[in-house]
Amino acid sequence: MSIDTKAIAAMDRNSVLHPFTQLKDFASGKLGEPTIIETGKGIRIQDAYGKELIDGFAGLYCVNIGYGRDEVAEAISRQAYRLAYYHSYAAHTTDELAMLSDRLVKMAPGQMSKVFYGMSGSDANETQAKLVWYYNNLRGKANKKRIISRDRGYHGCTVMAGSMTGMKFYHDHMDLPLPQIAHTGVPHHYWGSYDGETEREFSARRAKELDQLIEELGPDTVGGFIAEPVLGTGGITPPPEGYWEAIQTVLKKHDVLLIADEVITGFGRTGSMFGCQHYDIEPDLITVAKGLTSGYFPLSAAIVGKKVYDVIENAADRIGAFSHGFTYSGHPIGAAAANAVLDIVEREDLAGNSRTVGAYFQAQLKEKFAQLPIVGEVRGVGLMAAVEFVTDRASKSGFDAQMKVGARISKAARDLGLIARAMPHGDILGFAPPLVTTREEVDEIIDIAERAVRVVMDQVIQEGQKI
Template sequence: MSKPLPNSIYARDVEYLLHAATNARKHEETGPIVIDRGEGIHVFDDQGNKYIEAMAGLWSVAVGFGEKRLADAAYQQMLKLPYYHSFSSKSNEPAILLAERLVNMSPDKLSKVFFTNSGSEANDTVVKMVWYFNNARGKPNKKTFLARVNGYHGITMASASLTGLPVNHRDFDLPILPVKHLTCPHFWRFGLPGETEAEFTDRLAAELEQTILDAGPDTIAAFIGEPLMGAGGVLPPPAGYWTKVQEICRKYDILIVADEVINGFGRLGTMFACEYYGIEPDMLVVSKQITSSYQPLAAILFSDEIFQGIADNTAKIGTFGHGFTAGAHPVATAVGLENLDIIEERGLVAHAAEMGEILQRELRSRFTDHPLVGEVRGVGLIGAVELSADKATKQRFDPPGKAGAYLFARGHEHGVIIRAIGDQIAFCPPLIITEPEIMDMLDRFALALDETWAFVRGA
């Protein structure tokens, strides 16, 4: 790992930058790994070390690094119209075309689009839109959101309140919204002794309905959830979960918000995870793979019913008093259009389904019986290996994250960048990954895993 040498770029990083999701004091000691360039599924640091980017950056680089077509799309749009806003009835062609394309490729119920710059901004906007809509339709008490423990929806004040991860709340005085966090739908960790998966699903459905009844259905605005939970540890829901959630929400006039910031655009082997799980959302949030994160962009797709309520209220009060300077940015939306062209032309959704079967098979066959592994899970090209201090009892490490942090660091030494979510190790490679590259990625991971096993045993 790079060290903060005097007068070096590393020392300047330590002096001037505060890093996200980082122990700042530890960073002062170690310095950064400075990523210099990328090519395909690989990135290279400024010392020439080559890494398989097994997390596609942050769950996001669908078409791989160094894709010239996306650079060209940005360049050409910058020459023509480098920036404009969407306030006061202004628009631009790439934003219009991308909105149309998103509506045509998404679940049938969704007919309108609002652009933001990140998934966090999008989910923050979802809260405001839902409140605005309910005020407009004469239901001002319908303000509380239902979310889940371990769910991740962003880091703004509103979206971090929806997030169900303690590290995103602690010492930020969050949550600030009226939000109720329900049991995490992870059967292996939260199922009761002797409980079947079907019984677990029924218990979570009963908890959802009882929470609504206890609060009063007229106070519950929306249920927000990732179809497959990502940053909480790659947690596929139990069978039948989303069917029951939707039935209960429809019964009590509660909007369903599908957060596909990580799931969308092929990650599970379908264009959207809503298709995979049979979800019919009122609102759908996308980001990350919409541009392969070459440009900041996110979008909220929502139903005509919500649009009509919002539109009527803008006529009543004179405006929709919300928006971002860079919302519907012409360069970002132009890159989004080109990125979707690449995904479709190269058949990357079908490719992700094919490679996903290989990834899931190899993760399970190679690591399920490893003495350090409690569970292997995932769908498509997203997977996780959860480390456990005791396989039989599912015991967590003390302190939590001890093994995961060591494994994360050993991965770097073996040329693979994974993500440690506590002691859960996530994989989310670019959609372009091939079978030989999957094998190479897992070979490198296996070396790091074995070294971590020796570490936790004190060998």
């Protein structure tokens, strides 16, 4: 189907409020025309102008099964023809919803009991916050309401989820964070460690800082701790050795619920089905979205552990109905899409592919980039990785932010046919390709990324920057 690209671009510029876009530059045309994405297949997308791009970021970490999977489209179509919508209030359900929920409870790590549905990772984390408050109210601990997150953690951008997100630019001019939220240190050994401090020593220090923060706030006021198994938007940073073991000891000491935000890591990205399994994390609550439907339909889930659910159920005779829900909670089309996606994830062992092809990906990244003079760190796990750029490897000196080195490398890669994301909080190039990516496609991604880095490195040298 051909479209009038000029007309579509004009309509978009005149009517769409784009997220994370410099609005004045876009409105004036300084940013150029909007990119109109038209088709996708496998790990590639094509825009309306005929340009093909390798999507090295799976949309926004979500298109795990790749683009154009007919079986998911067919599952969505079948459900839409059969029953496009019904709510899940007052014990209504559909077969797809019941089967999906049973599946998630059985496959999730820890002792899970029930699943509550929303439409995005943000709203699922709003639900998790309410569950922490509800749980503690019902067990007579009405002051135990604070939730601790981490600097550079990402948990969404709604009011509560945005408050839990540990990035200042999500808070500026938005009256966030809310006072119920506190933040503790980022678990990034490269930037946060003292000279000579091992990863285990660094992890022990971060755990001690968390313990001290809980003591300062008052253990009777802290109800939850939310964290991604691997930092995502905060820099694609795997935890240092011993981190999760040390952190969980502190949480158990102070009777603090652990919310594992698996929106990015869930369903295979680390090489395990869940990041919690990869790092021996025992969560009380789990948040999933993105990979749940591979982005084919908006759906999220708050998976509720038995410890929390039992308190809620046992209070029902005293307090009445569970008064939380959305019009689209447990949407039947979303449930059908999720079941079709998880069929593919399991049948094709995409967690296993992430583990094996991911190991090759990590090794190739280190081989091609680790010794370049502008590369400070290459890091990652499974099919998620980051390359961080510095002016001096020995002193870990960063580039002047005005140089926008990370953004320039991302643009150079895109010009060469690869989407790799410039991450916030530094000059960082991030990768999170679909979990169907092959070794041959890894070679393509690495080749384009290396060429992009070398183009910008040469530019930086010509501009007189010492490296």
